Amino acid sequence: MKKLILTFSLSLLGFTAFAQTAYEKAMTEKITKVEGQKSAEEFTALANDFDRIGNKEKSQWLPYYYAGFATIQKGRSMMQSGKTAELDPVVAEAEKYIAKAEELSPNNAELYILKKMASGLKMMVDPMTRYMSEAPVAQKSLAKAQELDPNNPRITLLKAEDLYFTPEQFGGSKVKGAELFKKALEQFETYKPKTALDPNWGKAEAQYFLSQK
Known part of the structure:
Protein backbone atom coordinates (compact mmCIF):
# COMPACT_ATOMS: atom_id res chain seq x y z
CA MET A 1 0.00 0.00 0.00
CA LYS A 2 2.83 2.35 0.92
CA LYS A 3 4.51 1.61 -2.41
CA LEU A 4 1.26 2.41 -4.22
CA ILE A 5 0.90 5.71 -2.35
CA LEU A 6 4.53 6.61 -3.08
CA THR A 7 4.09 5.77 -6.76
CA PHE A 8 0.94 7.91 -6.92
CA SER A 9 2.69 10.79 -5.13
CA LEU A 10 5.62 10.66 -7.53
CA SER A 11 3.26 10.54 -10.49
CA LEU A 12 1.39 13.57 -9.16
CA LEU A 13 4.67 15.41 -8.58
CA GLY A 14 5.73 14.62 -12.13
CA PHE A 15 2.42 15.88 -13.52
CA THR A 16 2.69 19.08 -11.49
CA ALA A 17 6.22 19.67 -12.74
CA PHE A 18 5.03 19.09 -16.31
CA ALA A 19 2.16 21.55 -15.81
CA GLN A 20 4.53 24.19 -14.46
CA THR A 21 6.93 23.62 -17.32
CA ALA A 22 4.10 23.93 -19.82
CA TYR A 23 3.06 27.25 -18.23
CA GLU A 24 6.61 28.55 -18.24
CA LYS A 25 7.14 27.41 -21.81
CA ALA A 26 3.95 29.12 -22.99
CA MET A 27 4.81 32.32 -21.14
CA THR A 28 8.41 32.41 -22.36
CA PRO A 150 13.85 51.83 -5.67
CA ASN A 151 16.45 50.32 -8.00
CA ASN A 152 14.06 49.17 -10.73
CA PRO A 153 15.58 50.42 -14.02
CA ARG A 154 12.15 50.72 -15.68
CA ILE A 155 11.28 53.50 -13.24
CA THR A 156 14.40 55.42 -14.29
CA LEU A 157 13.58 54.69 -17.94
CA LEU A 158 10.13 56.29 -17.64
CA LYS A 159 11.57 59.31 -15.84
CA ALA A 160 14.11 59.64 -18.65
CA GLU A 161 11.36 59.52 -21.27
CA ASP A 162 9.42 62.24 -19.46
CA LEU A 163 12.45 64.53 -19.40
CA TYR A 164 13.46 63.71 -22.96
CA PHE A 165 10.07 64.54 -24.49
CA THR A 166 9.15 67.51 -22.29
CA PRO A 167 10.06 70.90 -23.83
CA GLU A 168 12.75 72.84 -22.01
CA GLN A 169 10.36 75.68 -21.16
CA PHE A 170 8.38 73.15 -19.11
CA GLY A 171 11.39 71.68 -17.34
CA GLY A 172 12.37 69.00 -19.82
CA SER A 173 15.73 68.43 -21.43
CA LYS A 174 17.11 65.90 -23.90
CA VAL A 175 20.47 66.18 -22.14
CA LYS A 176 18.98 65.42 -18.72
CA GLY A 177 16.90 62.68 -20.26
CA ALA A 178 20.02 61.11 -21.74
CA GLU A 179 21.67 61.18 -18.31
CA LEU A 180 18.78 59.17 -16.90
CA PHE A 181 18.85 56.74 -19.82
CA LYS A 182 22.52 56.12 -18.94
CA LYS A 183 21.55 55.57 -15.30
CA ALA A 184 18.85 53.11 -16.38
CA LEU A 185 21.42 51.13 -18.38
CA GLU A 186 23.69 51.00 -15.33
CA GLN A 187 20.78 49.70 -13.25
CA PHE A 188 19.98 47.04 -15.86
CA GLU A 189 23.51 45.66 -15.36
CA THR A 190 22.85 44.86 -11.70
CA TYR A 191 19.06 44.53 -11.38
CA LYS A 192 17.89 40.92 -11.34
CA PRO A 193 14.26 39.93 -11.99
CA LYS A 194 12.78 37.68 -9.30
CA THR A 195 12.13 34.88 -11.79
CA ALA A 196 12.88 34.14 -15.43
CA LEU A 197 9.33 35.22 -16.31
CA ASP A 198 9.35 38.52 -14.42
CA PRO A 199 9.54 41.79 -16.39
CA ASN A 200 12.96 42.44 -17.90
CA TRP A 201 12.17 44.87 -20.70
CA GLY A 202 13.49 48.39 -21.28
CA LYS A 203 17.23 48.04 -21.85
CA ALA A 204 16.92 48.15 -25.64
CA GLU A 205 14.77 51.28 -25.39
CA ALA A 206 17.37 53.09 -23.27
CA GLN A 207 20.07 52.06 -25.73
CA TYR A 208 17.99 53.34 -28.64
CA PHE A 209 17.54 56.81 -27.14
CA LEU A 210 21.22 57.08 -26.29
CA SER A 211 22.09 56.20 -29.90
CA GLN A 212 20.11 59.20 -31.19
CA LYS A 213 22.20 62.25 -32.03
Missing part, protein backbone atom coordinates in the same frame (compact mmCIF):
# COMPACT_ATOMS: atom_id res chain seq x y z
CA GLU A 29 7.29 31.97 -25.95
CA LYS A 30 4.86 34.87 -25.70
CA ILE A 31 7.15 37.15 -23.67
CA THR A 32 9.88 36.95 -26.30
CA LYS A 33 7.39 38.24 -28.85
CA VAL A 34 6.29 41.37 -26.95
CA GLU A 35 9.17 43.66 -27.91
CA GLY A 36 9.23 42.30 -31.47
CA GLN A 37 5.64 43.17 -32.33
CA LYS A 38 4.87 46.28 -34.38
CA SER A 39 1.21 46.54 -35.33
CA ALA A 40 -1.81 47.15 -33.10
CA GLU A 41 -3.32 43.90 -34.36
CA GLU A 42 -0.24 41.90 -33.32
CA PHE A 43 -0.30 43.41 -29.83
CA THR A 44 -4.02 42.66 -29.50
CA ALA A 45 -3.46 39.01 -30.42
CA LEU A 46 -0.62 38.77 -27.93
CA ALA A 47 -2.66 40.35 -25.13
CA ASN A 48 -5.47 37.87 -25.83
CA ASP A 49 -2.99 34.99 -25.62
CA PHE A 50 -1.72 36.17 -22.24
CA ASP A 51 -5.28 36.64 -21.03
CA ARG A 52 -6.10 33.04 -21.96
CA ILE A 53 -3.06 31.83 -20.02
CA GLY A 54 -4.15 33.91 -17.04
CA ASN A 55 -7.67 32.51 -17.14
CA LYS A 56 -6.16 29.02 -17.02
CA GLU A 57 -3.44 29.71 -14.44
CA LYS A 58 -5.71 31.51 -12.00
CA SER A 59 -3.10 32.12 -9.30
CA GLN A 60 -0.51 33.73 -11.60
CA TRP A 61 -0.32 37.52 -11.92
CA LEU A 62 2.25 37.62 -14.73
CA PRO A 63 -0.06 36.62 -17.61
CA TYR A 64 -2.34 39.56 -16.82
CA TYR A 65 0.69 41.82 -16.36
CA TYR A 66 1.91 40.97 -19.85
CA ALA A 67 -1.59 41.29 -21.28
CA GLY A 68 -1.63 44.82 -19.87
CA PHE A 69 1.88 45.55 -21.11
CA ALA A 70 1.08 44.30 -24.62
CA THR A 71 -2.04 46.47 -24.65
CA ILE A 72 -0.04 49.52 -23.57
CA GLN A 73 2.48 48.78 -26.31
CA LYS A 74 -0.46 48.63 -28.71
CA GLY A 75 -1.44 52.10 -27.54
CA ARG A 76 2.09 53.39 -28.02
CA SER A 77 2.11 51.97 -31.55
CA MET A 78 -1.17 53.73 -32.28
CA MET A 79 0.15 56.97 -30.82
CA GLN A 80 3.16 56.84 -33.13
CA SER A 81 0.74 56.39 -36.03
CA GLY A 82 -1.17 59.51 -35.00
CA LYS A 83 -4.23 57.62 -33.72
CA THR A 84 -4.34 59.36 -30.36
CA ALA A 85 -8.10 59.91 -30.53
CA GLU A 86 -8.56 56.13 -30.37
CA LEU A 87 -6.53 55.53 -27.22
CA ASP A 88 -9.20 55.65 -24.51
CA PRO A 89 -10.61 52.14 -25.17
CA VAL A 90 -7.07 50.78 -25.34
CA VAL A 91 -6.21 52.29 -21.95
CA ALA A 92 -9.43 50.91 -20.48
CA GLU A 93 -8.47 47.44 -21.71
CA ALA A 94 -4.97 47.76 -20.24
CA GLU A 95 -6.38 48.92 -16.90
CA LYS A 96 -8.68 45.88 -16.83
CA TYR A 97 -5.69 43.56 -17.13
CA ILE A 98 -3.69 45.55 -14.55
CA ALA A 99 -6.56 45.28 -12.08
CA LYS A 100 -6.69 41.50 -12.54
CA ALA A 101 -2.94 41.25 -11.92
CA GLU A 102 -3.19 43.51 -8.87
CA GLU A 103 -5.80 41.26 -7.28
CA LEU A 104 -3.22 38.48 -7.35
CA SER A 105 -0.17 40.59 -6.53
CA PRO A 106 -0.97 43.81 -4.62
CA ASN A 107 1.71 46.43 -3.92
CA ASN A 108 3.69 45.37 -6.96
CA ALA A 109 6.07 47.97 -8.39
CA GLU A 110 5.81 46.54 -11.90
CA LEU A 111 2.06 47.09 -11.91
CA TYR A 112 2.47 50.69 -10.77
CA ILE A 113 4.89 51.15 -13.68
CA LEU A 114 2.15 49.98 -16.03
CA LYS A 115 -0.34 52.32 -14.34
CA LYS A 116 2.02 55.22 -15.00
CA MET A 117 2.30 54.25 -18.66
CA ALA A 118 -1.48 53.89 -18.97
CA SER A 119 -2.04 57.36 -17.52
CA GLY A 120 0.47 58.76 -19.98
CA LEU A 121 -1.44 57.26 -22.89
CA LYS A 122 -4.72 58.57 -21.57
CA MET A 123 -3.23 62.05 -21.34
CA MET A 124 -2.10 61.91 -24.98
CA VAL A 125 -5.71 61.80 -26.20
CA ASP A 126 -5.97 65.49 -25.31
CA PRO A 127 -2.82 66.75 -23.55
CA MET A 128 -3.99 70.33 -23.10
CA THR A 129 -7.13 69.42 -21.16
CA ARG A 130 -6.00 66.19 -19.51
CA TYR A 131 -2.59 67.20 -18.21
CA MET A 132 -3.93 68.58 -14.92
CA SER A 133 -5.88 65.40 -14.16
CA GLU A 134 -3.62 62.66 -15.55
CA ALA A 135 -0.11 63.97 -14.83
CA PRO A 136 -0.56 63.76 -11.02
CA VAL A 137 -1.97 60.23 -11.36
CA ALA A 138 0.99 59.16 -13.48
CA GLN A 139 3.53 60.70 -11.11
CA LYS A 140 1.83 59.20 -8.06
CA SER A 141 2.01 55.74 -9.65
CA LEU A 142 5.69 56.20 -10.46
CA ALA A 143 6.42 57.43 -6.94
CA LYS A 144 4.71 54.35 -5.49
CA ALA A 145 6.74 52.09 -7.78
CA GLN A 146 9.90 53.86 -6.59
CA GLU A 147 8.89 53.33 -2.98
CA LEU A 148 8.32 49.61 -3.57
CA ASP A 149 11.36 48.92 -5.77
Whole structure:
Protein backbone atom coordinates (compact mmCIF):
# COMPACT_ATOMS: atom_id res chain seq x y z
CA MET A 1 0.00 0.00 0.00
CA LYS A 2 2.83 2.35 0.92
CA LYS A 3 4.51 1.61 -2.41
CA LEU A 4 1.26 2.41 -4.22
CA ILE A 5 0.90 5.71 -2.35
CA LEU A 6 4.53 6.61 -3.08
CA THR A 7 4.09 5.77 -6.76
CA PHE A 8 0.94 7.91 -6.92
CA SER A 9 2.69 10.79 -5.13
CA LEU A 10 5.62 10.66 -7.53
CA SER A 11 3.26 10.54 -10.49
CA LEU A 12 1.39 13.57 -9.16
CA LEU A 13 4.67 15.41 -8.58
CA GLY A 14 5.73 14.62 -12.13
CA PHE A 15 2.42 15.88 -13.52
CA THR A 16 2.69 19.08 -11.49
CA ALA A 17 6.22 19.67 -12.74
CA PHE A 18 5.03 19.09 -16.31
CA ALA A 19 2.16 21.55 -15.81
CA GLN A 20 4.53 24.19 -14.46
CA THR A 21 6.93 23.62 -17.32
CA ALA A 22 4.10 23.93 -19.82
CA TYR A 23 3.06 27.25 -18.23
CA GLU A 24 6.61 28.55 -18.24
CA LYS A 25 7.14 27.41 -21.81
CA ALA A 26 3.95 29.12 -22.99
CA MET A 27 4.81 32.32 -21.14
CA THR A 28 8.41 32.41 -22.36
CA GLU A 29 7.29 31.97 -25.95
CA LYS A 30 4.86 34.87 -25.70
CA ILE A 31 7.15 37.15 -23.67
CA THR A 32 9.88 36.95 -26.30
CA LYS A 33 7.39 38.24 -28.85
CA VAL A 34 6.29 41.37 -26.95
CA GLU A 35 9.17 43.66 -27.91
CA GLY A 36 9.23 42.30 -31.47
CA GLN A 37 5.64 43.17 -32.33
CA LYS A 38 4.87 46.28 -34.38
CA SER A 39 1.21 46.54 -35.33
CA ALA A 40 -1.81 47.15 -33.10
CA GLU A 41 -3.32 43.90 -34.36
CA GLU A 42 -0.24 41.90 -33.32
CA PHE A 43 -0.30 43.41 -29.83
CA THR A 44 -4.02 42.66 -29.50
CA ALA A 45 -3.46 39.01 -30.42
CA LEU A 46 -0.62 38.77 -27.93
CA ALA A 47 -2.66 40.35 -25.13
CA ASN A 48 -5.47 37.87 -25.83
CA ASP A 49 -2.99 34.99 -25.62
CA PHE A 50 -1.72 36.17 -22.24
CA ASP A 51 -5.28 36.64 -21.03
CA ARG A 52 -6.10 33.04 -21.96
CA ILE A 53 -3.06 31.83 -20.02
CA GLY A 54 -4.15 33.91 -17.04
CA ASN A 55 -7.67 32.51 -17.14
CA LYS A 56 -6.16 29.02 -17.02
CA GLU A 57 -3.44 29.71 -14.44
CA LYS A 58 -5.71 31.51 -12.00
CA SER A 59 -3.10 32.12 -9.30
CA GLN A 60 -0.51 33.73 -11.60
CA TRP A 61 -0.32 37.52 -11.92
CA LEU A 62 2.25 37.62 -14.73
CA PRO A 63 -0.06 36.62 -17.61
CA TYR A 64 -2.34 39.56 -16.82
CA TYR A 65 0.69 41.82 -16.36
CA TYR A 66 1.91 40.97 -19.85
CA ALA A 67 -1.59 41.29 -21.28
CA GLY A 68 -1.63 44.82 -19.87
CA PHE A 69 1.88 45.55 -21.11
CA ALA A 70 1.08 44.30 -24.62
CA THR A 71 -2.04 46.47 -24.65
CA ILE A 72 -0.04 49.52 -23.57
CA GLN A 73 2.48 48.78 -26.31
CA LYS A 74 -0.46 48.63 -28.71
CA GLY A 75 -1.44 52.10 -27.54
CA ARG A 76 2.09 53.39 -28.02
CA SER A 77 2.11 51.97 -31.55
CA MET A 78 -1.17 53.73 -32.28
CA MET A 79 0.15 56.97 -30.82
CA GLN A 80 3.16 56.84 -33.13
CA SER A 81 0.74 56.39 -36.03
CA GLY A 82 -1.17 59.51 -35.00
CA LYS A 83 -4.23 57.62 -33.72
CA THR A 84 -4.34 59.36 -30.36
CA ALA A 85 -8.10 59.91 -30.53
CA GLU A 86 -8.56 56.13 -30.37
CA LEU A 87 -6.53 55.53 -27.22
CA ASP A 88 -9.20 55.65 -24.51
CA PRO A 89 -10.61 52.14 -25.17
CA VAL A 90 -7.07 50.78 -25.34
CA VAL A 91 -6.21 52.29 -21.95
CA ALA A 92 -9.43 50.91 -20.48
CA GLU A 93 -8.47 47.44 -21.71
CA ALA A 94 -4.97 47.76 -20.24
CA GLU A 95 -6.38 48.92 -16.90
CA LYS A 96 -8.68 45.88 -16.83
CA TYR A 97 -5.69 43.56 -17.13
CA ILE A 98 -3.69 45.55 -14.55
CA ALA A 99 -6.56 45.28 -12.08
CA LYS A 100 -6.69 41.50 -12.54
CA ALA A 101 -2.94 41.25 -11.92
CA GLU A 102 -3.19 43.51 -8.87
CA GLU A 103 -5.80 41.26 -7.28
CA LEU A 104 -3.22 38.48 -7.35
CA SER A 105 -0.17 40.59 -6.53
CA PRO A 106 -0.97 43.81 -4.62
CA ASN A 107 1.71 46.43 -3.92
CA ASN A 108 3.69 45.37 -6.96
CA ALA A 109 6.07 47.97 -8.39
CA GLU A 110 5.81 46.54 -11.90
CA LEU A 111 2.06 47.09 -11.91
CA TYR A 112 2.47 50.69 -10.77
CA ILE A 113 4.89 51.15 -13.68
CA LEU A 114 2.15 49.98 -16.03
CA LYS A 115 -0.34 52.32 -14.34
CA LYS A 116 2.02 55.22 -15.00
CA MET A 117 2.30 54.25 -18.66
CA ALA A 118 -1.48 53.89 -18.97
CA SER A 119 -2.04 57.36 -17.52
CA GLY A 120 0.47 58.76 -19.98
CA LEU A 121 -1.44 57.26 -22.89
CA LYS A 122 -4.72 58.57 -21.57
CA MET A 123 -3.23 62.05 -21.34
CA MET A 124 -2.10 61.91 -24.98
CA VAL A 125 -5.71 61.80 -26.20
CA ASP A 126 -5.97 65.49 -25.31
CA PRO A 127 -2.82 66.75 -23.55
CA MET A 128 -3.99 70.33 -23.10
CA THR A 129 -7.13 69.42 -21.16
CA ARG A 130 -6.00 66.19 -19.51
CA TYR A 131 -2.59 67.20 -18.21
CA MET A 132 -3.93 68.58 -14.92
CA SER A 133 -5.88 65.40 -14.16
CA GLU A 134 -3.62 62.66 -15.55
CA ALA A 135 -0.11 63.97 -14.83
CA PRO A 136 -0.56 63.76 -11.02
CA VAL A 137 -1.97 60.23 -11.36
CA ALA A 138 0.99 59.16 -13.48
CA GLN A 139 3.53 60.70 -11.11
CA LYS A 140 1.83 59.20 -8.06
CA SER A 141 2.01 55.74 -9.65
CA LEU A 142 5.69 56.20 -10.46
CA ALA A 143 6.42 57.43 -6.94
CA LYS A 144 4.71 54.35 -5.49
CA ALA A 145 6.74 52.09 -7.78
CA GLN A 146 9.90 53.86 -6.59
CA GLU A 147 8.89 53.33 -2.98
CA LEU A 148 8.32 49.61 -3.57
CA ASP A 149 11.36 48.92 -5.77
CA PRO A 150 13.85 51.83 -5.67
CA ASN A 151 16.45 50.32 -8.00
CA ASN A 152 14.06 49.17 -10.73
CA PRO A 153 15.58 50.42 -14.02
CA ARG A 154 12.15 50.72 -15.68
CA ILE A 155 11.28 53.50 -13.24
CA THR A 156 14.40 55.42 -14.29
CA LEU A 157 13.58 54.69 -17.94
CA LEU A 158 10.13 56.29 -17.64
CA LYS A 159 11.57 59.31 -15.84
CA ALA A 160 14.11 59.64 -18.65
CA GLU A 161 11.36 59.52 -21.27
CA ASP A 162 9.42 62.24 -19.46
CA LEU A 163 12.45 64.53 -19.40
CA TYR A 164 13.46 63.71 -22.96
CA PHE A 165 10.07 64.54 -24.49
CA THR A 166 9.15 67.51 -22.29
CA PRO A 167 10.06 70.90 -23.83
CA GLU A 168 12.75 72.84 -22.01
CA GLN A 169 10.36 75.68 -21.16
CA PHE A 170 8.38 73.15 -19.11
CA GLY A 171 11.39 71.68 -17.34
CA GLY A 172 12.37 69.00 -19.82
CA SER A 173 15.73 68.43 -21.43
CA LYS A 174 17.11 65.90 -23.90
CA VAL A 175 20.47 66.18 -22.14
CA LYS A 176 18.98 65.42 -18.72
CA GLY A 177 16.90 62.68 -20.26
CA ALA A 178 20.02 61.11 -21.74
CA GLU A 179 21.67 61.18 -18.31
CA LEU A 180 18.78 59.17 -16.90
CA PHE A 181 18.85 56.74 -19.82
CA LYS A 182 22.52 56.12 -18.94
CA LYS A 183 21.55 55.57 -15.30
CA ALA A 184 18.85 53.11 -16.38
CA LEU A 185 21.42 51.13 -18.38
CA GLU A 186 23.69 51.00 -15.33
CA GLN A 187 20.78 49.70 -13.25
CA PHE A 188 19.98 47.04 -15.86
CA GLU A 189 23.51 45.66 -15.36
CA THR A 190 22.85 44.86 -11.70
CA TYR A 191 19.06 44.53 -11.38
CA LYS A 192 17.89 40.92 -11.34
CA PRO A 193 14.26 39.93 -11.99
CA LYS A 194 12.78 37.68 -9.30
CA THR A 195 12.13 34.88 -11.79
CA ALA A 196 12.88 34.14 -15.43
CA LEU A 197 9.33 35.22 -16.31
CA ASP A 198 9.35 38.52 -14.42
CA PRO A 199 9.54 41.79 -16.39
CA ASN A 200 12.96 42.44 -17.90
CA TRP A 201 12.17 44.87 -20.70
CA GLY A 202 13.49 48.39 -21.28
CA LYS A 203 17.23 48.04 -21.85
CA ALA A 204 16.92 48.15 -25.64
CA GLU A 205 14.77 51.28 -25.39
CA ALA A 206 17.37 53.09 -23.27
CA GLN A 207 20.07 52.06 -25.73
CA TYR A 208 17.99 53.34 -28.64
CA PHE A 209 17.54 56.81 -27.14
CA LEU A 210 21.22 57.08 -26.29
CA SER A 211 22.09 56.20 -29.90
CA GLN A 212 20.11 59.20 -31.19
CA LYS A 213 22.20 62.25 -32.03
